[in-house]
Amino acid sequence: MKEKIGIIGGTGIQNSLLIGEDAQGVTVNTPYGSVHLLKGALKKKEIYFLNRHGYDNAHTILPHCVNYQANIYAFSSLGVERIIGTAAVGSLRADFQPGSLGVLGQFIDFTKGRKSSFYQGALLEQGKFVNMTYPYCPEMNQCFLGAGKKLGIPLVGDLVYVCTEGPRFETAAEIKAFGILGGDVVGMTSATEAILCRELGICYASLAMSMNMAAGTTGEGEKEIVCFDMARLEEKIIALLTQVIMDLSAVRQCGCRQWSQGV
Numbered sequence: 052m053k054e055k056i057g058i059i060g061g062t063g064i065q066n067s068l069l070i071g072e073d074a075q076g077v078t079v080n081t082p083y084g085s086v087h088l089l090k091g092a093l094k095k096k097e098i099y100f101l102n103r104h105g106y107d108n109a110h111t112i113l114p115h116c117v118n119y120q121a122n123i124y125a126f127s128s129l130g131v132e133r134i135i136g137t138a139a140v141g142s143l144r145a146d147f148q149p150g151s152l153g154v155l156g157q158f159i160d161f162t163k164g165r166k167s168s169f170y171q172g173a174l175l176e177q178g179k180f181v182n183m184t185y186p187y188c189p190e191m192n193q194c195f196l197g198a199g200k201k202l203g204i205p206l207v208g209d210l211v212y213v214c215t216e217g218p219r220f221e222t223a224a225e226i227k228a229f230g231i232l233g234g235d236v237v238g239m240t241s242a243t244e245a246i247l248c249r250e251l252g253i254c255y256a257s258l259a260m261s262m263n264m265a266a267g268t269t270g271e272g273e274k275e276i277v278c279f280d281m282a283r284l285e286e287k288i289i290a291l292l293t294q295v296i297m298d299l300s301a302v303r304q305c306g307c308r309q310w311s312q313g314v
Protein backbone atom coordinates (compact mmCIF):
# COMPACT_ATOMS: atom_id res chain seq x y z
CA MET A 52 0.00 0.00 0.00
CA LYS A 53 1.24 3.47 -0.85
CA GLU A 54 2.35 5.58 2.06
CA LYS A 55 -0.13 8.38 2.72
CA ILE A 56 0.91 11.75 4.06
CA GLY A 57 -1.32 14.69 4.91
CA ILE A 58 -0.38 18.33 4.64
CA ILE A 59 -2.40 21.04 6.34
CA GLY A 60 -1.75 24.44 4.88
CA GLY A 61 -3.04 27.69 6.22
CA THR A 62 -1.82 31.23 6.27
CA GLY A 63 1.31 31.39 4.16
CA ILE A 64 0.64 28.14 2.32
CA GLN A 65 -2.47 28.84 0.38
CA ASN A 66 -2.20 26.45 -2.51
CA SER A 67 -1.28 22.99 -3.55
CA LEU A 68 1.97 23.86 -5.33
CA LEU A 69 3.58 21.00 -3.52
CA ILE A 70 1.52 18.27 -5.13
CA GLY A 71 1.43 19.55 -8.67
CA GLU A 72 -1.19 20.62 -11.09
CA ASP A 73 -2.93 17.29 -11.56
CA ALA A 74 -4.12 17.21 -7.98
CA GLN A 75 -7.68 15.97 -7.74
CA GLY A 76 -10.36 17.20 -5.39
CA VAL A 77 -11.59 14.65 -2.86
CA THR A 78 -14.55 15.12 -0.57
CA VAL A 79 -14.70 13.01 2.57
CA ASN A 80 -17.87 12.75 4.61
CA THR A 81 -17.24 12.39 8.32
CA PRO A 82 -19.57 12.28 11.35
CA TYR A 83 -18.48 15.89 11.96
CA GLY A 84 -19.12 17.25 8.50
CA SER A 85 -17.65 16.92 5.03
CA VAL A 86 -14.09 17.90 4.21
CA HIS A 87 -12.64 18.90 0.88
CA LEU A 88 -9.03 17.92 0.21
CA LEU A 89 -6.71 17.74 -2.75
CA LYS A 90 -5.08 14.45 -3.60
CA GLY A 91 -1.77 14.27 -5.40
CA ALA A 92 1.45 12.32 -5.42
CA LEU A 93 5.01 13.14 -4.56
CA LYS A 94 8.00 10.81 -4.68
CA LYS A 95 5.73 7.77 -4.96
CA LYS A 96 3.82 8.76 -1.85
CA GLU A 97 0.16 9.69 -1.80
CA ILE A 98 -0.33 13.23 -0.54
CA TYR A 99 -3.55 14.74 0.76
CA PHE A 100 -3.53 18.51 1.04
CA LEU A 101 -6.02 20.47 3.11
CA ASN A 102 -6.20 24.18 3.62
CA ARG A 103 -7.71 24.64 7.06
CA HIS A 104 -8.88 28.14 6.15
CA GLY A 105 -10.61 27.09 2.93
CA TYR A 106 -9.58 27.40 -0.70
CA ASP A 107 -11.00 30.70 -1.86
CA ASN A 108 -9.48 33.76 -0.33
CA ALA A 109 -7.26 33.78 2.67
CA HIS A 110 -9.05 33.26 5.97
CA THR A 111 -12.45 32.33 4.75
CA ILE A 112 -12.59 30.06 7.80
CA LEU A 113 -11.16 31.78 10.86
CA PRO A 114 -8.98 29.77 13.28
CA HIS A 115 -11.64 29.48 15.99
CA CYS A 116 -14.22 28.33 13.41
CA VAL A 117 -12.17 25.59 11.72
CA ASN A 118 -13.87 22.20 11.95
CA TYR A 119 -10.80 20.52 13.40
CA GLN A 120 -12.59 17.28 14.26
CA ALA A 121 -13.86 16.80 10.71
CA ASN A 122 -10.47 17.66 9.21
CA ILE A 123 -8.42 15.22 11.26
CA TYR A 124 -11.08 12.51 11.07
CA ALA A 125 -11.08 12.84 7.26
CA PHE A 126 -7.32 12.24 7.10
CA SER A 127 -7.68 9.23 9.38
CA SER A 128 -10.45 7.70 7.30
CA LEU A 129 -8.26 8.09 4.20
CA GLY A 130 -5.57 6.03 5.93
CA VAL A 131 -3.16 8.92 6.48
CA GLU A 132 -0.67 8.08 9.22
CA ARG A 133 1.38 11.26 9.23
CA ILE A 134 0.35 14.89 8.94
CA ILE A 135 2.53 17.93 8.49
CA GLY A 136 0.81 21.12 9.56
CA THR A 137 2.08 24.55 8.71
CA ALA A 138 1.70 27.19 11.40
CA ALA A 139 1.99 30.92 10.89
CA VAL A 140 3.18 32.25 14.23
CA GLY A 141 3.97 35.41 16.10
CA SER A 142 7.38 35.27 17.71
CA LEU A 143 8.31 36.01 21.31
CA ARG A 144 11.98 35.39 20.62
CA ALA A 145 14.44 37.92 19.30
CA ASP A 146 16.31 35.08 17.57
CA PHE A 147 13.18 33.97 15.69
CA GLN A 148 12.57 37.03 13.57
CA PRO A 149 9.84 37.28 10.91
CA GLY A 150 10.78 35.04 8.00
CA SER A 151 12.40 32.42 10.27
CA LEU A 152 11.37 28.78 10.15
CA GLY A 153 11.26 26.18 12.90
CA VAL A 154 9.55 23.07 14.19
CA LEU A 155 7.31 22.88 17.23
CA GLY A 156 8.29 20.69 20.15
CA GLN A 157 5.68 21.54 22.75
CA PHE A 158 2.50 23.54 23.15
CA ILE A 159 0.63 25.34 25.89
CA ASP A 160 -3.08 25.36 25.10
CA PHE A 161 -5.12 28.47 25.88
CA THR A 162 -7.99 27.75 23.52
CA LYS A 163 -11.53 27.75 24.83
CA GLY A 164 -14.91 26.87 23.41
CA ARG A 165 -13.65 24.64 20.60
CA LYS A 166 -13.88 20.89 20.38
CA SER A 167 -10.36 19.68 21.07
CA SER A 168 -11.23 16.02 21.61
CA PHE A 169 -13.04 13.24 19.80
CA TYR A 170 -14.07 11.92 23.18
CA GLN A 171 -17.35 13.73 23.62
CA GLY A 172 -19.23 10.62 24.68
CA ALA A 173 -21.05 10.17 21.40
CA LEU A 174 -18.93 8.38 18.85
CA LEU A 175 -16.44 6.36 20.81
CA GLU A 176 -17.42 4.04 23.58
CA GLN A 177 -15.28 5.73 26.16
CA GLY A 178 -12.83 8.52 26.60
CA LYS A 179 -9.13 8.07 26.80
CA PHE A 180 -6.44 10.01 28.59
CA VAL A 181 -3.90 10.04 25.80
CA ASN A 182 -0.24 10.67 26.49
CA MET A 183 0.69 14.18 25.35
CA THR A 184 4.14 14.44 26.91
CA TYR A 185 5.55 14.83 23.40
CA PRO A 186 2.70 16.30 21.34
CA TYR A 187 4.66 16.53 18.09
CA CYS A 188 6.10 13.42 16.46
CA PRO A 189 9.78 13.17 17.49
CA GLU A 190 10.64 11.16 14.39
CA MET A 191 9.10 13.70 12.01
CA ASN A 192 10.80 16.54 13.87
CA GLN A 193 14.18 14.85 13.46
CA CYS A 194 13.41 14.40 9.80
CA PHE A 195 12.66 18.13 9.47
CA LEU A 196 15.92 19.13 11.15
CA GLY A 197 17.86 16.71 8.93
CA ALA A 198 16.15 18.03 5.80
CA GLY A 199 16.92 21.61 6.84
CA LYS A 200 20.60 20.71 7.20
CA LYS A 201 20.71 18.96 3.84
CA LEU A 202 19.15 21.94 2.08
CA GLY A 203 20.99 24.63 4.03
CA ILE A 204 17.71 26.02 5.40
CA PRO A 205 18.14 27.09 9.04
CA LEU A 206 15.42 25.64 11.28
CA VAL A 207 14.93 26.35 14.97
CA GLY A 208 13.98 23.13 16.77
CA ASP A 209 11.78 22.38 19.74
CA LEU A 210 9.79 25.62 19.80
CA VAL A 211 7.11 26.00 22.48
CA TYR A 212 3.84 27.09 20.84
CA VAL A 213 1.19 28.94 22.77
CA CYS A 214 -2.21 28.30 21.20
CA THR A 215 -4.78 31.05 21.67
CA GLU A 216 -8.43 31.02 20.71
CA GLY A 217 -8.32 33.95 18.31
CA PRO A 218 -9.26 35.35 15.97
CA ARG A 219 -8.03 38.48 17.72
CA PHE A 220 -4.33 38.94 18.33
CA GLU A 221 -2.98 38.92 21.87
CA THR A 222 -2.57 41.80 24.26
CA ALA A 223 0.93 42.90 25.23
CA ALA A 224 0.27 41.61 28.78
CA GLU A 225 -0.78 38.20 27.46
CA ILE A 226 2.40 37.92 25.41
CA LYS A 227 4.48 38.93 28.41
CA ALA A 228 2.75 36.23 30.47
CA PHE A 229 3.23 33.62 27.74
CA GLY A 230 6.94 34.43 27.70
CA ILE A 231 7.19 33.91 31.46
CA LEU A 232 5.41 30.57 31.03
CA GLY A 233 8.01 29.39 28.53
CA GLY A 234 6.31 30.15 25.23
CA ASP A 235 8.44 30.87 22.15
CA VAL A 236 5.76 31.49 19.55
CA VAL A 237 2.04 32.11 19.47
CA GLY A 238 -0.65 30.94 17.06
CA MET A 239 -4.25 29.73 16.94
CA THR A 240 -4.38 26.29 15.35
CA SER A 241 -1.55 23.85 15.96
CA ALA A 242 -2.38 22.56 19.47
CA THR A 243 -5.91 21.55 18.52
CA GLU A 244 -4.67 19.65 15.47
CA ALA A 245 -1.91 17.96 17.49
CA ILE A 246 -4.38 16.78 20.15
CA LEU A 247 -6.87 15.35 17.67
CA CYS A 248 -4.10 13.65 15.68
CA ARG A 249 -2.76 12.02 18.83
CA GLU A 250 -6.22 10.76 19.77
CA LEU A 251 -6.46 9.00 16.40
CA GLY A 252 -2.85 7.73 16.50
CA ILE A 253 -1.70 9.98 13.65
CA CYS A 254 1.82 11.42 13.78
CA TYR A 255 1.80 15.20 13.58
CA ALA A 256 4.56 17.75 13.09
CA SER A 257 4.23 21.46 12.65
CA LEU A 258 6.42 23.75 10.58
CA ALA A 259 6.37 27.15 12.26
CA MET A 260 6.77 30.21 10.07
CA SER A 261 7.44 33.44 11.91
CA MET A 262 5.09 36.09 10.52
CA ASN A 263 5.65 38.92 12.97
CA MET A 264 7.02 39.76 16.38
CA ALA A 265 4.31 39.26 19.00
CA ALA A 266 2.51 42.17 20.61
CA GLY A 267 4.62 44.34 22.87
CA THR A 268 7.92 42.60 22.13
CA THR A 269 9.59 45.22 20.00
CA GLY A 270 8.65 48.41 21.79
CA GLU A 271 7.40 49.84 18.51
CA GLY A 272 3.79 50.11 19.59
CA GLU A 273 1.41 50.49 16.70
CA LYS A 274 4.02 49.48 14.15
CA GLU A 275 3.99 45.93 15.48
CA ILE A 276 2.23 42.95 13.94
CA VAL A 277 3.27 43.78 10.43
CA CYS A 278 3.03 40.48 8.65
CA PHE A 279 5.97 39.05 6.78
CA ASP A 280 5.17 38.20 3.17
CA MET A 281 5.32 34.41 3.18
CA ALA A 282 5.41 34.31 -0.62
CA ARG A 283 9.10 35.19 -0.20
CA LEU A 284 9.63 31.87 1.56
CA GLU A 285 7.41 29.72 -0.59
CA GLU A 286 10.21 28.12 -2.58
CA LYS A 287 12.13 27.20 0.56
CA ILE A 288 9.06 25.81 2.27
CA ILE A 289 8.15 23.65 -0.72
CA ALA A 290 11.74 22.35 -0.97
CA LEU A 291 11.76 21.56 2.74
CA LEU A 292 8.42 19.76 2.72
CA THR A 293 9.43 17.77 -0.36
CA GLN A 294 12.68 16.68 1.30
CA VAL A 295 10.86 15.67 4.48
CA ILE A 296 8.32 13.64 2.54
CA MET A 297 11.16 11.92 0.69
CA ASP A 298 13.11 11.19 3.86
CA LEU A 299 10.32 9.88 6.07
CA SER A 300 10.77 6.18 6.78
CA ALA A 301 8.17 3.86 5.27
CA VAL A 302 7.30 2.43 8.65
CA ARG A 303 6.86 4.66 11.66
CA GLN A 304 9.55 4.28 14.33
CA CYS A 305 8.07 6.68 16.88
CA GLY A 306 5.87 6.21 19.93
CA CYS A 307 2.90 8.26 18.69
CA ARG A 308 0.59 5.34 18.07
CA GLN A 309 1.37 3.83 21.45
CA TRP A 310 0.90 7.21 23.17
CA SER A 311 -2.52 7.47 21.56
CA GLN A 312 -3.67 4.32 23.35
CA GLY A 313 -3.92 6.27 26.56
CA VAL A 314 -5.00 4.74 29.84
Ligand SMILES: [Zn+2]
Pocket residue numbers: 188189190191253254255303305306307308
Ligand atom coordinates in the same frame (compact mmCIF):
# COMPACT_ATOMS: atom_id res chain seq x y z
ZN1 LIG B 1 5.10 9.76 15.32
